[in-house]
Amino acid sequence: MKAAVIGIGFIGAVHIEQLRRLGDVEVVALADRTEPEEKAKQLFVPKGYHDYKEMIDKEKPDCVHICTPNNTHYQIAKYAIEKGIHVLCEKPMTYTLQEANELRTLAREKGVIHAMNFNYRFYPMAYQMREMVKNGEVGNIYTIHGGYLQDWLYFDTDYNWRLEKEASGASRAFADIGSHWIDLVEFVTGLKVVEVLADFATFHKTRKKPKKSIDTYSGMSLRPDDYEEVPIDTEDYAAVLFHMNNGAHACCHISQVFAGRKNQMTLAIGGSKCAVEWDSENSNSLWIGKRGEANQIYAKDPSILAPKTAILSSYPGGHVEGFADSFKQNFRQIYDRIASGKTGEYGDFETGYREMYLGEKIIQSAREKRWISVDE
Numbered sequence: 001m002k003a004a005v006i007g008i009g010f011i012g013a014v015h016i017e018q019l020r021r022l023g024d025v026e027v028v029a030l031a032d033r034t035e036p037e038e039k040a041k042q043l044f045v046p047k048g049y050h051d052y053k054e055m056i057d058k059e060k061p062d063c064v065h066i067c068t069p070n071n072t073h074y075q076i077a078k079y080a081i082e083k084g085i086h087v088l089c090e091k092p093m094t095y096t097l098q099e100a101n102e103l104r105t106l107a108r109e110k111g112v113i114h115a116m117n118f119n120y121r122f123y124p125m126a127y128q129m130r131e132m133v134k135n136g137e138v139g140n141i142y143t144i145h146g147g148y149l150q151d152w153l154y155f156d157t158d159y160n161w162r163l164e165k166e167a168s169g170a171s172r173a174f175a176d177i178g179s180h181w182i183d184l185v186e187f188v189t190g191l192k193v194v195e196v197l198a199d200f201a202t203f204h205k206t207r208k209k210p211k212k213s214i215d216t217y218s219g220m221s222l223r224p225d226d227y228e229e230v231p232i233d234t235e236d237y238a239a240v241l242f243h244m245n246n247g248a249h250a251c252c253h254i255s256q257v258f259a260g261r262k263n264q265m266t267l268a269i270g271g272s273k274c275a276v277e278w279d280s281e282n283s284n285s286l287w288i289g290k291r292g293e294a295n296q297i298y299a300k301d302p303s304i305l306a307p308k309t310a311i312l313s314s315y316p317g318g319h320v321e322g323f324a325d326s327f328k329q330n331f332r333q334i335y336d337r338i339a340s341g342k343t344g345e346y347g348d349f350e351t352g353y354r355e356m357y358l359g360e361k362i363i364q365s366a367r368e369k370r371w372i373s374v375d376e
């Protein structure tokens with residue numbers, strides 16, 4: 001199968017690496033608005049295009065990976081789908097809910113495979129929680145809590161396109177990282193959110209924008225006269241309460257300005273039989289909390305995992321798997337679907353739409369300072 005990747009910043013390069021681990025997929029080309037040929041050379045990709053449309057038309061890949069800023073996902077996905085090409089899109093799916101709705105309808109009509117990169121689903125020990133919930137080990141779910149913390153936007157000199165509403169969308173912290181958290185909650189528990197109450201905060205009301213552009217996580221250092229002061233109108237922080245469709249209560253704490261937490265997603269589920277807790281910064285184990293006996297630490301080891309989890313683990317126990325591996329597992333299921341129609345558990349454009357829809361309700365709740373019901 002032939003893949004092409006659009007947008008080679010932080011995550012596009014990860015896509016290329018992880019596609020190569022599949023073995024039956026060749027990365028035939030990439031497209032980027034800046035330095036496409038240099039990027040292709042660096043990553044050993046045969047061709048680099050400036051214009052993704054030209055790349056799609058000339059290379060006719062089986063699948064395109066959309067790894068560009070959020071405000072471009074819609075137009076790129078639409079172009080590819082209309083040409084009958086399968087699409088794997090980064091989250092959040094689109095800039096507006098309306099665009100996500102249009103794309104999911106178009107993808108259905110054109111019969112292409114449509115997928116999102118909700119990669120957290122495929123960390124083995126996160127998936128193991130899903131298996132434990134499904135087979136009744138956790139019991140009835142009472143509570144769900146956790147969050148997603150980062151510090152790469154901690155200082156007012158930290159800058160990225162995500163801070164600009166025109167590129168990122170109406171929500172920043174929740175759409176960017178909270179979308180992963182709530183997708184994982186619904187995926188692992190099998191429950192649905194029915195109501196939300198959100199509180200947003202922007203601690204840096206202005207930031208120092210570099211006069212030249214910088215890639216995500218590139219850590220470029222700039223001098224004072226390289227900056228201009230700009231107002232910030234998206235949230236650094238989101239706290240959200242959720243009511244779930246079984247009566248469970250959930251809450252999350254999402255922040256891009258929490259010092260020392262580089263990229264930490266946590267999910268804790270309190271059930272009637274036990275509690276389980278997973279931390280992405282210590283992702284190869286699971287904490288299991290018990291009332292009447294000793295608590296446990298469940299180490300990732302395919303020989304003792306649920307059979308469906310074991311398939312998601314490429315290495316034996318003690319051999320750490322993490323961020324990049326979760327991409328590989330997600331891509332494996334998507335390309336199996338492309339190759340043979342085998343169904344997978346990856347998020348698709350219906351999932352992408354749902355996260356956009358929940359995001360809209362959360363933004364509305366934060367703005368109106370009240371509970372908002374989720375009808376879909």
Ligand SMILES: NC(=O)c1ccc[n+]([C@@H]2O[C@H](COP(=O)([O-])OP(=O)(O)OC[C@H]3O[C@@H](n4cnc5c(N)ncnc54)[C@H](O)[C@@H]3O)[C@@H](O)[C@H]2O)c1
Nearest residue numbers: 007008009010011032033034067068070090091092215216
């Ligand atoms: N699943 C995950 O864990 C994860 C992690 C990081 C980012 N993301 C998502 O991936 C996307 C990209 O994020 P990033 O951090 O890699 O950003 P980035 O700024 O590091 O890279 C974006 C790249 O896209 C290029 N680009 C912009 N517009 C383009 C266009 N019209 N055509 C071709 N190239 C274009 C830019 O030149 C840049 O190289 C975002 O939607 C983000 O939310 C997902």
